[in-house]
Amino acid sequence: MSNLRLPSGQQVRVVIFSSLLLLAACGEKPQQAGPGEMKVPVSVVTVQPTPTEIVVELPGRVEAIKDAQIRARVNGIVTAINFEQGSEVKAGQLLFTIDPAPYRAVRAQAAAQLQRAEADAKSARLLAERYSKLIKANAVSRQEYDNAMAAAGQAEAAIAAAKATLQTADIDLGYTKVDSPIDGRIGKSLVTEGALVSATAATQLATVQQIHRVYVDLTRSTAEVAQLRQALASGALEQSPDGNAKAQVVLEDGSIYDQAGKILFSGITVDPTTGQVNLRAEFPNPDEILLPGMYVRVRLQQGVDEKALLVPQQALQRTADGLSSLMVVKEGKVQVVAVGVGPESKGNWIITKGLNAGDVVIVEGFQKIRPGVPVQEIPWKQQGAQDGNAPAQAAPGTPGAKQEAGQPADKAPASEAGSKG
Template identity: 70%
Template sequence: MLKPRLSGWQRTSVIVLLSAGLLAACSEEPEQKPQGMKIPVNVVTVEPTSTEVTVNLPGRVEAIKDAQIRARVNGIVTDIKFEQGGVVEQGQSLFTIDPAPYQAVLDGAKAQLLQAQADAKSARLLAQRYARLVKDNAVSRQEYDNAQAAAAQAEAAIAAAKAAVQSAQIDLGYTEVVSPIDGRIGKSYVTEGALVSATQATQLALVQQLDEVYVDITRSTSEVMQLRKALESGMLEQAPDGSAKVEVMLEDGTLYPESGKLLFSGVTVDPATGQVSLRAVFPNKDEILLPGMYVRVKLGQGVDRKALLVPQQAVQRSPDGSSTLMLVKDGKVAATPVTVGPLLDNKWLITDGLSAGDVVIVAGFQKIRPGAPVQPIPWNPDQPAGAAAGQQANGAAKATPKEGGGPSGTPGESSK
């Protein structure tokens, strides 16, 4: 196949276009690579601080007193005398169980007591008469002894009758169900006309004292052993009075306004969970803490005079659960494994792997790696994470113009 030939003017146009392309390529500046540029990062310098060490533990609220109101006699409920959910006082009448059968039993016991007292009077008189006659041998000694025994049996019958009366009075008193404690009563589990049983101990209501409440706490044995070692080694100092400060964090994240008192630390370990039980008591006059509520308990451990704290976001977590800090050493990034203690006011307590004076990177992790050169910038806690580093980086970029261009990196007159 024959190839078409270009005419003279076509060859001239091609040569001109190629020359223009070569000139344009020669006029372009090669892209500058930011070799050796330092990446700005936010840092803090770690200094030892005297800090009260606390630990957050799960807890559950329990009532100081929890009285289950149950039936102690059989019968029909005839009256309910309280407002459900209201406050009741000790001795206040709550329920009435039909007292008629028990009143009848009491009346019968009283009648038996009167009969026993009458029989005893006759037996005593007979014994006294036989005591005079036996001296004159008017009656036999056996008859006298029988009279004395009959008088003693009559006295015993009186005692039994009195006990029966007392028992009947107690049963009659149980028909009026009263509150055994001061507190707040819940709902009524029965209504008027319900049959209740003493044998089955039918529950009628529940009264709970809420002006003070218990908070039951559990803690693992490993944490208890670590605390003991820290106190024995002097790493932690116990409070002068030996008391432990206890605070409660509510479900919405707010701190309960009243602090509590630790009553005891468990001396036995639950074999099912491997945990030790602790109990604290809190004032609860406003009844904010309710029985059954789950809370977070902030328990004081002691005082660390040389605590090393870093912001929470400075700690990097690996998939295996280990913790790492990024430090600045000789102007470069160095990754250091650390042991992390409790979280105190949004700061991690570092127990191992960190020294006083170390420079810790807090923000700007996206563009760094171990060994990368960085430009440390003091971290401002009130500024969003990475904001200072980002502003510094933008400022550096704007202050570095390209060759042949203006201050913003735009082409100069040659591009016009």
């Protein structure tokens, strides 16, 4: 008992102070940042007015500049094919031979009829000349003289008819040799030797097409034509510097055909069944890459929008009902803005309404955001931009995500689409 010592006053004070600190620490709750206060990093671009050439892309069909269907013009048996299928042919070159024997016989008969008509006419002329002398001496009646003159006239008419018959026979005989009407490339033969062809049915024998230059026929809705005219009239669009509408063909593999074309005309009537206007463009085709019947897409220059607002294609959001929207950053938070979308330009969409110059548009990072969420803005830098498809406002590409230039926004992954609402 003698070894036990009571704590001093200083020790008691230390123990009490420590206990109070411990109780205060136990009573405090740990502070955690709420979800609304966390800033999600997103890649953004700031849109600015950019002079942009407006281009519209339309489907078209290639047509040969000249297309001649070779058809039979007489009845008969094909005795010879005088060309190599798929080769180049010249105008007047012999292509097919139809058995000429029946037509030679008809021509010989027509020639004989002409000779007979000429002989009859000679006799009638001599009789008319003799009666013209006798009538003066009243050696023949007036009736006999009139009959002789009429017979002479009929004989001359018979000669003219015989000549026409002979000419027809010559024409038919000439049709037994089928020539090419134009220079061009001939396709396959649609008949063989020994085939019976008919002029009545106009049997097709082959086709010759001239394709060193080709047409591409296009259609455009009247609404689009009216919008273009209004934009040009209001000054929203300016005509291209040269004033000529140029055209480019986009091939099936997405590459651009290396020969530029020009618009020949725009239709002045509207197809009542489709409500569309017909257009035709002409393209050089020296290597015969564009073939008749081929479907292509044609890019037409419309003019220049001096104040176009461009956003990368992947920034555009599309809903199930077909509406378009963008996610923008305003006062540090995400907002969804409904927008009107114009044509595509080098991997970007032209926004026609709903967006203002200086707006900050989110390009990537949709998975973790929703309207009202605070975000941290990171400049968008697209990597691997090709074919000049970089947006005008920023260098192309995003950290941590890749998307091919020109990929439509409605191709976004399902995880992104599910987090946009």
